[in-house]
């Protein structure tokens with residue numbers, strides 16, 4: 228598959244790298260290719276710059292959001308939650324139309340600590356994206372674990388924990404489920420239509436408290452029936 232991964236942060240890097248490792252042809256998207264490659268210092272969170280990651284993954288293409296969205300047959304939204312609608316607008320509605328858009332975002336508002344969600348309760352970012360880009364096939368998934376666990380669930384516990392999907396299009400969810408299985412996920416729960424993303428986005432509130440309690444980001448939710 229030719230994949231367009233919109234986002235140059237930890238999630239974009241993790242998913243682009245893993246898809247490429249699995250043999251897919253991957254193009255990562257960013258606002259401004261030159262500006263992204265010019266950054267040589269770690270960001271405020273101490274994450275190493277994209278250029279350092281890219282030097283180790285030269286097989287991954289790099290383009291603007293529009294370029295990556297145009298080239299990708301399957302797309303991933305790994306952009307900042309507060310800026311996702313802006314980033315996807317830059318990617319271009321025409322470039323999203325008819326394509327699977329795996330949405331791994333959380334709409335976190337970091338202006339208060341601990342961060343809150345916006346939207347929340349009666350709406351979700353997954354739904355906002357689906358409404359803004361009705362021809363895209365949005366599937367919310369992977370937003371309930373840290374980037375490293377998204378692509379290698381077996382790095383925590385026995386790997387038999389749970390990942391969730393929300394989306395309106397059954398075929399798009401089948402495509403995403405196949406990718407998730409390739410990443411190593413074995414317990415994939417299809418929660419239903421895109422409105423169910425409200426539930427998994429709100430799981431981040433618990434996730435943040437667990438991160439505080441455990442002192443690590445490397446854990447997952449396991450649903451026991």
Ligand SMILES: NC(=O)c1ccc[n+]([C@@H]2O[C@H](COP(=O)([O-])OP(=O)(O)OC[C@H]3O[C@@H](n4cnc5c(N)ncnc54)[C@H](OP(=O)(O)O)[C@@H]3O)[C@@H](O)[C@H]2O)c1
Nearest residue numbers: 234235236237238257258305306307308310332333373374
């Ligand atoms: N980090 C995790 O482990 C984790 C786990 C679960 C879910 N998530 C979610 O995944 C998404 C990505 O997270 P992340 O940690 O990889 O990085 P992030 O810092 O949240 O997002 C980085 C991406 O957002 C883009 N961006 C930032 N501000 C923008 C703006 N004003 N307009 C357009 N684009 C903008 C950046 O563009 P440039 O490329 O141009 O810099 C970059 O591609 C977020 O929604 C986050 O909530 C993250």
